[in-house]
Amino acid sequence: MSHETACQPKDGRGMLTLYQFPISHYCEKVRWALEYKHIDYRAVNLLPGFHVSKTTQLARHSFVPILQAADQVIQGSSEIITYLDAQYPEPGLTPPGPQAEEALNWERYVDDELGPHVRRCCYQILLDYPDIVIGLFTHRGPFYAKPLLKLIFPKLKTKMKALMDINAETALQSERQIDRVVNRLIDRLQTRSYLAGSQFTRADLAAAALIAPLRMPEKYGVTWPEKVPAQFLQFMDKFSSRTDWVDELYRQYR
Numbered sequence: 001m002s003h004e005t006a007c008q009p010k011d012g013r014g015m016l017t018l019y020q021f022p023i024s025h026y027c028e029k030v031r032w033a034l035e036y037k038h039i040d041y042r043a044v045n046l047l048p049g050f051h052v053s054k055t056t057q058l059a060r061h062s063f064v065p066i067l068q069a070a071d072q073v074i075q076g077s078s079e080i081i082t083y084l085d086a087q088y089p090e091p092g093l094t095p096p097g098p099q100a101e102e103a104l105n106w107e108r109y110v111d112d113e114l115g116p117h118v119r120r121c122c123y124q125i126l127l128d129y130p131d132i133v134i135g136l137f138t139h140r141g142p143f144y145a146k147p148l149l150k151l152i153f154p155k156l157k158t159k160m161k162a163l164m165d166i167n168a169e170t171a172l173q174s175e176r177q178i179d180r181v182v183n184r185l186i187d188r189l190q191t192r193s194y195l196a197g198s199q200f201t202r203a204d205l206a207a208a209a210l211i212a213p214l215r216m217p218e219k220y221g222v223t224w225p226e227k228v229p230a231q232f233l234q235f236m237d238k239f240s241s242r243t244d245w246v247d248e249l250y251r252q253y254r
Helices: 025-036 052-058 077-087 099-113 115-126 130-137 145-163 168-189 202-214 230-240 244-253
Strands: 002-006 016-020 041-046 066-068 073-075
Touching (some): 016 052, 025 202, 073 077, 077 099, 077 202, 099 168, 115 130, 115 168, 115 202, 130 145, 168 230, 202 244
Antiparallel strands (some): 002 041, 016 066, 066 073
């Protein structure tokens, strides 16, 4: 089940289609890359729990983001950015020369060592607030999305906790991992403006997008809840003094 929003293509190459969850920070990586490059695309918002039939029809695995182009289907945020840089090279997100591997290494690092842990910690708290989660999952979705997810939410919550190994112990381990990664990023940025090279790259985009749920930037692409649970605010506050650079990247490049 899905819902679509679209822009009109301007370059004559046809419309790209992004299959996504609006709340996903990996999907935010792709939205940011597309919009940074001024590429028109159609967003198809899938409903968690119902997305599998569509994603496995399109690609090998069930996860999003998936980008459908005229010539192929690309799955995974890093793979999509690589495709976009090849097909739409300006402005580039992969720097030239040896700095390319450096940028890719930083992107892989935050994809693997940061993104899953932010997700786990967020859901450990927010899954106890069905109205908030359902609102985020059904952002710009079809009219029937909210009542449908309300009906299945208890089962969806159980399945998400099992699939993502979400519990109090693993969430604490993930919080410590976020702390380690954020400290490493801060150490890297103490004497330089960007993670790789002398300009904004996919490494900076990835790091900022994957931390973004802890900053709730306006340009992220969802409507954040007006009232955030106190426990979640306390969690965000643990990293707020060390992640303000994310806001600056959003201001300059998003």
